[in-house]
Amino acid sequence: MKRKxxxxxxxxxxxxxxxxxxxxxxxxxKFEVVxxxxxxxxxxxxxxxxxxxxxxIDEVRPAEAAIFILPGGDMxxxxxxxxxKPLLRHxxxxxxxxxxxxxxxxxxxxxxxxxAVHHTSNDRGYLKKMVPTYCDEAFYAEELAVREKNLxxxxxxxxxxxxxxxxRQLELYSESDTQLWFEMFxxxxxxxxxxx
Numbered sequence: 072m073k074r075k076x077x078x079x080x081x082x083x084x085x086x087x088x089x090x091x092x093x094x095x096x097x098x099x100x101k102f103e104v105v106x107x108x109x110x111x112x113x114x115x116x117x118x119x120x121x122x123x124x125x126x127x128i129d130e131v132r133p134a135e136a137a138i139f140i141l142p143g144g145d146m147x148x149x150x151x152x153x154x155x156k157p158l159l160r161h162x163x164x165x166x167x168x169x170x171x172x173x174x175x176x177x178x179x180x181x182x183x184x185x186x187a188v189h190h191t192s193n194d195r196g197y198l199k200k201m202v203p204t205y206c207d208e209a210f211y212a213e214e215l216a217v218r219e220k221n222l223x224x225x226x227x228x229x230x231x232x233x234x235x236x237x238x239r240q241l242e243l244y245s246e247s248d249t250q251l252w253f254e255m256f257x258x259x260x261x262x263x264x265x266x267x
Contacts, residue, residue, distance in 0.1 A: 073103040074137040076241070079155070079175075080106045080124055085143040086116035088172045088227065091234035091256065092140065099243045102137045109154060117144065128158055133165035137241060143173025143227050148201060156182045166221055168240050173227030180205045190224040191217045231257045 076096045078089060097104050108114060108124030115121055131139070139162050146152075159182040162169055171179045176192035179185060185207040192198045195211045215229025218236040225233035235253045238244060244252065254260040 075105045075135050076102040076137050077105050077107045077131055077139045079141050080108050080114050080122045081146055082114045083144045083146055084116050085173060086118045086120055088142045088230045089140050091231060092237040095238055095243055107131060128154055133162055133167050136167045138168045138170060141171040141175035143175050147174035147177045151181045168221040170223035170237050172225040172233045176224050177201050184222055188222050189217050189219045191226060193226050
């Protein structure tokens, strides 16, 4: 049985943010992509896509998880989610990689996962404003995406960098192929094999 790449889905999720990562995970054939919801109810993304969760958050099993991905969305700015925080802490304690982008980084900070771990978000001031208990600014990195200690965080402007770090974390490709992939999608540089 393949290990699972869990994607948290909810009404209003920013569907473009995890798209590149999910595509590469699925294409690799190494993992099963599983949308996880707060319930089994179909959700609607910011882009209007209808997604039906295949599991609920209480069905997530660390032993089966290759990664847990949290996309951004306005939901995160409304305050902490009492269902997500314990799950994140549990996954982190079991060394399951967690990847959060844009406003989802707020929940990472609320769960205390940024303590002594380099991380990023939309802005240092954004974290401080939205999470009053945030006190890890010494570990904040002015980067579009950061990966350290099974934690991947990214700015909402860094969806390709986010995907690159997930590709690296899951070892989907060699480092050289990962760099070729990134240069193709970020810079429009075709790999040599595709050039005439």
